[in-house]
Amino acid sequence: MTGGRDEIEALIALMARLPGLGPRSARRAVLHLISKRTQLMGPLAEAMAGVARTARECARCGNISTAPICEICEDPKRATGEICVIEDVADLWAMERGHAFKGRYHVLGGTLSALDAIGPEDLRIPDLLERVAAEGISEVILALNATVEGQTTAHYIAEALEGRGVTVTSLAQGVPIGGELDYLDDGTIQAALRARKAF
């Protein structure tokens, strides 16, 4: 027996750890990759190695980037007075696909959860409070998911920002009860942003 099958098995086992892929779909994916090893598998391996080497969290907002400070934070055309607070980078990407928000972001990295013992210090909440002061922010838009955890976190942040001279708003119209931002179409996100209301 050569080691060939073992290498392929090891690859399948790694692929099966991706969200949405089980052992069976990982096998299918690997066979597909092998059948397209020049056009797809080689370039994919290279792209993955490149991103693994260079991707990091933006030190300011928590977005994923290959620079210490991400392109959104560095973009001089983005409004400096507004911060949109989202739970994770997938939600940031969902907001960007809406092309409606022209300010900057702050990625919390999750939501408060008594059950999982996740407190404000486990998220980027202290960083947010610092940014609001240091960057002269006039509006914080809470774009958290319409889940219990998301709304608990939104209330916590709104209270923490009270008396700091900043308007706190939240996405309103269009976000369905229990819905998650990353599942919404672009139009819904645009409408929700336009109709944002004082929190």
Add this chain to the structure above:
Amino acid sequence: MTGGRDEIEALIALMARLPGLGPRSARRAVLHLISKRTQLMGPLAEAMAGVARTARECARCGNISTAPICEICEDPKRATGEICVIEDVADLWAMERGHAFKGRYHVLGGTLSALDAIGPEDLRIPDLLERVAAEGISEVILALNATVEGQTTAHYIAEALEGRGVTVTSLAQGVPIGGELDYLDDGTIQAALRARKAF
């Protein structure tokens, strides 16, 4: 703007070409990979590059391997007189998971299809006929999917092998109508192999 987001977008676009992953699940997978770049993304990129470099089709049976002749064809403990004919490598893996077949394989690489203009020469059917003669094969087990195309292909091969002194059998009991091998549990495959009947 730095090129960082572009690299990540390029990776997402490549991931979205995997079977079972759309643009949305590709984004989720890439974010997951980035969040686990040391434990998962780096090793996965490396494993993929390794397999892309070394994987090839066995020159004898069409199985995927890293050697010119695969480990099953080279294994002296496998019975030499029996060939099991399957449509693709996923089906070969499904047969191997059943641990019931101890002979060798022949991967057709698809099925005959008038609609898609796939004839015997587009599959490994001529190679199969050569192997039957050259390797002194006594039994050819047709383990093709129970689909119209699979059964058309089975009939074609059975006819082509007529008068060549070889017994042609097919998987029988346990393969559901319209079912595909790769979806069956191991026990069903074992039962179907044990109850194989003359074709």
